[in-house]
Amino acid sequence: MQEGTRLTRSIGLIPSSVMIGIFFMVPFVLILLTSVSVPTADGDYQLGFSLEHFDRFASWFYIERALFSAGLCALIALLSLLIAFPFTYMLTQFGPRSQTVWLIYILAQLSLSEVLIAFSWQILLSRTGGIANILVWVGLAEKSFSMAPSAGAVLAALVYLAVPFSVLLLYPALSRLDRSLTEAARTLGASPLRTFFTVVVPVTRPAIISGGVTIFVLTLGAIIVPQVLGKPEHWTLSVLITDQAIFNFNMPFASALAVVLLVISASVIYGVTKFFGGKS
């Protein structure tokens, strides 16, 4: 009887299992297989085992790109958390109505395509339509100039992209923060600022750490901003993967780079949560 019901209950899961199996597990396995495939005489590739594509990665050019990507994304994670944390803390103290309005706007902006964010920063940093005009107007600059492409432009746009995500990642922990803790600190004479740094920040540390890791992985996946606002030397691993797959039709090397990207993401998630004890 028990076995029978378990079987009938599982039957309902067959379509979902098939979909997840074919369209998540198989592509994943294909990447792994292609990354170690062997080239054939006519320029194609076939199943086999060879590490030549990883060998190609192990040159200073690609290692430097990987280090640059990791460093850039770590910096972005740090900056966006610094910008978003105080706001999120204040947001959770707003009334339910204005909280909802803010959250709707933040969600709407967060869902905006990376293409559109890149486009808007292209405008902001351009010679004719942007921040440079304001600098001229205030008298900080002689005449308007273009601020992109540059590493700063990539950084600014990616931080802008990451801030709404940071708000939403910090929101659960901050809105569940036990108010009696901060009240106790205040009654005992701590200033609001001191309460913030000695109570709020330490209590929400796990969320800060897991939020930082998530932002890191998220910006590691950015494709368009580095292309539109940066020079080729600012391209990240994700851009190189796209470039190899779509424009050079080099699937084995693109797959090898994807495996590297996966390993970097996974080891950062694992390492940081293990080392700092954030929640997974």
Added chain:
Amino acid sequence: MNILRRLYLAIFAIYLIGPIIVITAVSFNEKRFLAFPPRGFSFRWYAEIFVANDWFAALMNSLVIALAAATLSVLIALPVAYTAWRYGLRYARALFGLGIAPFILPPVIMALGFLLLFTSTGFHGLMINVIIAHAIFLLALPLVTISLGLESVDKSLIEASQTMGASNAVVFRTVILPIAAPFAFAGFAFCFVLSLNEYIIALMTVGFTVETLPVKIFNALRYGYSPVIASIAVVFLLINITVFSLIARFSNLTRILGAQD
């Protein structure tokens, strides 16, 4: 302190909304070249979305793909979330974890996987490919929202209706569905919006046959500035705001985002 607070909030708001205001202003420019503050005022770049055949086709492609992908995603997620919650099957819970994974990985990895899958099976370039790819990539959203909704169903209600002789199907229809439906809708809406704005998976699965709006925008960006992009950005933002307002209206937005009731 209060002044400091307000100052910080004001700066944050300007930082967040400023770029959007600039795009909005630019989208009403009368001239074809980029100028801020805008010169003149016109709606012509909004009309262009619907008049120019290529932009309109891309918009329709994106809408069809997003609707289909969101529907498919909810259909895949519903049985998994339901069985995991109702019967606690270990297999359903494992499937649940597997369904979350694509969303956590950098999207370019899934995109490359789909590209390899569809080229090696010879189905490259069909619209159904990107629909399935988006449904799987965004599966985490309906999975999470639906299981949040199911958690708020009081299990004693189910027992009560079962003692009164209701069958499993009746319990599902009359007790579980009314409570969980708003959350399933929220999952659908999240999926719809993110699919509409998704770039890399659409590019790698159907980029050269079915042009979605984000892909078309990026292609246009390479040939220089086009004022239509600014008006599309504003339209997209309005669509996003509408959808999330609907979620807030019919479902519990703060709870979905992780606040306690």
